Amino acid sequence: MTARAADRARYDRATAHLYAPLAIVDLEAFDANAADLVRRAGGKPVRVASKSVRCRALLERVLARDGFAGIMSFTLAESLWLARSGFEDVLLAYPSADRAAYAELAGDPKLAAAVTVMVDDVAQLDLIDASRGGGREVVRVCLELDTSLRLLGGRVRVGARRSPLHSPAEVADVARAVARRPGFEVVGIMAYEGHVAGVGDALAGRPLRSRAIRLMQAAAKRELAERRAEVVRAVRAVVPGLEFVNGGGTGSVQHTAAEDAVTEIAAGSGLYVPRLFDNYTSFSGRPAALFAQPVVRRPGVGVVTVLGGGYPASGAAGPDRSPVPYLPEGLRYDPQEGAGEVQTPLLGSPADDLLIGDKVWFRHAKAGELCERFDRLHLVEGDAVTATVPTYRGEGHTFL
Numbered sequence: 001m002t003a004r005a006a007d008r009a010r011y012d013r014a015t016a017h018l019y020a021p022l023a024i025v026d027l028e029a030f031d032a033n034a035a036d037l038v039r040r041a042g043g044k045p046v047r048v049a050s051k052s053v054r055c056r057a058l059l060e061r062v063l064a065r066d067g068f069a070g071i072m073s074f075t076l077a078e079s080l081w082l083a084r085s086g087f088e089d090v091l092l093a094y095p096s097a098d099r100a101a102y103a104e105l106a107g108d109p110k111l112a113a114a115v116t117v118m119v120d121d122v123a124q125l126d127l128i129d130a131s132r133g134g135g136r137e138v139v140r141v142c143l144e145l146d147t148s149l150r151l152l153g154g155r156v157r158v159g160a161r162r163s164p165l166h167s168p169a170e171v172a173d174v175a176r177a178v179a180r181r182p183g184f185e186v187v188g189i190m191a192y193e194g195h196v197a198g199v200g201d202a203l204a205g206r207p208l209r210s211r212a213i214r215l216m217q218a219a220a221k222r223e224l225a226e227r228r229a230e231v232v233r234a235v236r237a238v239v240p241g242l243e244f245v246n247g248g249g250t251g252s253v254q255h256t257a258a259e260d261a262v263t264e265i266a267a268g269s270g271l272y273v274p275r276l277f278d279n280y281t282s283f284s285g286r287p288a289a290l291f292a293q294p295v296v297r298r299p300g301v302g303v304v305t306v307l308g309g310g311y312p313a314s315g316a317a318g319p320d321r322s323p324v325p326y327l328p329e330g331l332r333y334d335p336q337e338g339a340g341e342v343q344t345p346l347l348g349s350p351a352d353d354l355l356i357g358d359k360v361w362f363r364h365a366k367a368g369e370l371c372e373r374f375d376r377l378h379l380v381e382g383d384a385v386t387a388t389v390p391t392y393r394g395e396g397h398t399f400l
Contacts, residue, residue, distance in 0.1 A: 023291040036283065047265065072091050092142075145163060273286060293359070
């Protein structure tokens with residue numbers, strides 16, 4: 001029996017009393033992935049990205065481990081909810097325009113001490129000030145650096161379009177603007193190199209493209225390491241008490257941690273290890289989060305149909321944004337239908353061994369987005385479900 005077949009047998013036994021659709025997290029795999037992130041971080045703390053987890057119980061579990069410290073959140077409303085729930089160090093990874101949430105933040109000393117907001121434009125400070133109402137708490141600010149690699153005098157750009165702040169001088173100018181402004185304090189710098197951390201460099205069956213990605217990433221890492229160090233020096237000249245410099249992501253943990261200027265690493269997808277993180281030379285993880293759909297039809301030889309399953313991931317549309325049939329091994333989509341909202345035909349010889357009501361296990365393309373489809377996660381240890389915990393959705397929150 002292969003390792004994957006053994007996992008399927010375990011998951012089927014563990015959930016035999018549960019009806020699909022359902023989602024699980026294999027805690028042995030989850031904990032092994034967490035340990036690997038800490039190992040790769042080389043002694044620097046890992047700030048867990050809540051976007052990739054979206055379950056308070058699992059955030060608590062990973063933050064109880066040595067080597068993890070703090071949360072990187074994705075909306076201001078989520079940040080305040082987590083802070084009210086007892087998380088004391090929450091870094092908002094994206095700018096917000098949530099005026100009501102800013103008023104709450106500025107009016108509550110506990111929230112203001114726990115939450116740091118992201119800024120890359122003085123206009124964002126204007127919005128925060130206009131939203132304060134009567135709140136006069138100091139707002140903690142992190143400045144985001146654009147990490148994109150620019151070639152040919154800037155005519156070619158590689159990397160996500162995030163912050164407009166690219167040069168050390170640009171970041172330092174905004175740091176000075178914040179420092180001069182009452183009610184704000186610069187406490188950190190963030191720089192997420194998505195074109196390194198979030199792009200696999202070992203694409204199956206595509207050796208030339210994989211080599212091109214590795215060459216691009218090598219150049220990007222060299223350029224960013226030099227520029228990030230210069231940015232940190234420039235900002236520290238304005239804000240000597242800078243608390244942290246955050247960088248990295250699941251796919252670049254060890255590379256970013258090697259930079260002296262970086263004080264902490266961000267990672268989250270590496271806990272669940274969705275399918276987009278299969279194609280890296282720098283690490284390999286264990287799939288920990290899966291979902292199951294029930295077989296509801298057997299249209300013919302070599303074909304079964306499962307209920308639903310069309311859960312596309314965000315990003316540029318393409319085949320890599322679909323979930324993949326994972327267990328039993330050997331199932332594939334019908335190319336004329338793909339993954340459907342209410343039914344999904346699956347082809348392959350394993351279909352002939354599946355009965356009505358059997359479970360087919362899938363892996364989502366991205367990590368936490370799976371939790372927007374399910375209100376609970378069944379936690380599997382060995383061949384048993386040992387706990388069932390709510391996702392954000394299960395607690396009544398859909399922040400995006």
